[in-house]
Amino acid sequence: MTARLLILNADDYGLSDGISRGVLRAHDTGLISSVSVLAVGPAVDRAVAGLRDRPGLGVGAHLAVVGEDPPLLTAREIPTLVDGHGAFKPGWRSFTTAAMAGRVDMADVRREFGAQLERLVRDLGLPLGHVDTHQHLHLYPPIGRIVAELATKWGIPAVRVPTSTAPGPRGIVVRHWSRSLATRLRSAGLDFPEGYGGLDEAGSLTLSRTQRLVERLARGPARTFEVNFHPGEPTASDRIRYAWGYQWEAELAGLTSAALRETLRRLDLRLGRFTDLPAADGGPARR
Template sequence: MSGARRIVLSADDYGISEGVSRGILDLIGAGRLSATAAMTNWPEWLALAPALLARRERVAIGLHLNLTAGSPLEAMPVLAPTGIFPGISPFLHGKVGVAASEIAAEIGRQLDSFEEATGMAPDFVDGHHHVHIFPPVRRALIAALVARYPDRKPLVRNPGDHLARILVRRAFAVKAAGVAFHARGLAADLARAGLPTNDGFSGFSAFDRATPYGSELDIARRAAGPRHLAMCHPGHVDATLQARDDLTDRREDELATLLDRRDINAWLWPCRRDAAGRVLWWQ
């Protein structure tokens, strides 16, 4: 696959803090992003949503489903007995099945929060720490999207690329292959449900400031699939982010690089919508 193919570049974590959100808005204004996904369980989301919605014609806006950081929108005594999400570990080890009904309810609440703040259905859905790929979450999410949006099904991000493409990129191959393992069968599940998805995924990072982000961005473009999507995590660091996430200063590196890279327009898929406002993915 040619690295010159146009790709979707999507920024994760809009809404996690004002600083991160402001950085993402800067990139949208500069034409450096195709999409961004919002976390709707943080208290700042309602205040941050209008600025994002105002840029709807320039960027696809999705839900960044969050079951691993911060607090649920309502009590989840099985999954989050302390009122705080447990991180990704229980999902990795298959220990969340007993919380299936709670997970389904929280998915509905986060979709409600997205719709209430934006007045629209999400253009796409993905997951913080790729939590949406794990079976109890996957099943509930697919059911919710099919029921809620029968005539306007959102795209669901598939972070599991083909092994051959992962090996061409080489860097972060273990991490990418691990995600692909957990995402096995997702593309088929989405196809059966009539939900669109990407074909090709990259953007894994060491999150190490010693490694220039520009080189990671070039790696993410290698072996691009026919409907390729790459993730990124740009933003300004503020006290709120530092209290909520371990990924801090590296976000500044990603933001600065994406703002500086003049070549991005040559390979970035620009967001386009049809007359009804639907995103025309990879068109």
């Protein structure tokens, strides 16, 4: 029997030089097999060269309409996504609150996401194998619809489907939206890993937590999995600008440890990319 496919994906590539450097180290000397590139990241132009030198590393788009970094389009082009200073809403809570109140025009989201894909594919020449979003915003159904439509338009074969095991109302909503997103992607003919981890543990996937997470996923029936990470080598200025409390270095240490490699070997998990998903499901791999 073919080993099950595990995608270890690093988010926020291009966020800063230090974060991008740490992501590449997590691939070169560790187990990261895929990255999600942040088109609005201040270091994205400089970071692209590192991807061209690593053809075995899967590449996807990390689309953003929240966070600290500015949009690609002007405030006139996307007025409902930005404040008076031209800045995005800070996070998913403020965004979804505004969206549910009718204060976000989804046409603005489509324009900004389209501009980000244009930058990654046409300007920077990246071959994209998947799409996801900053702070998993595409779990919100109107955003998920846009992401699915854009993935189809741009010929991107796969989309992340995050989920949660958290108790309480937040976990219930995330799981409901996750199932809805999976249904939408199937209808659109788009691929996604069957199992997922990383939303609940964002920024704190130390070695021990990663081992527990991977072992839990491996006990289930899925044949394909994704776990998304945030490794990096942040500078002091990175910590000030992106004050998320993330353990970037601890995640990097776990991903480059022999102990994690042994865990994957013991569980008979094969590292791969999103473009390997069809082959893992019995069909031809996309290149």
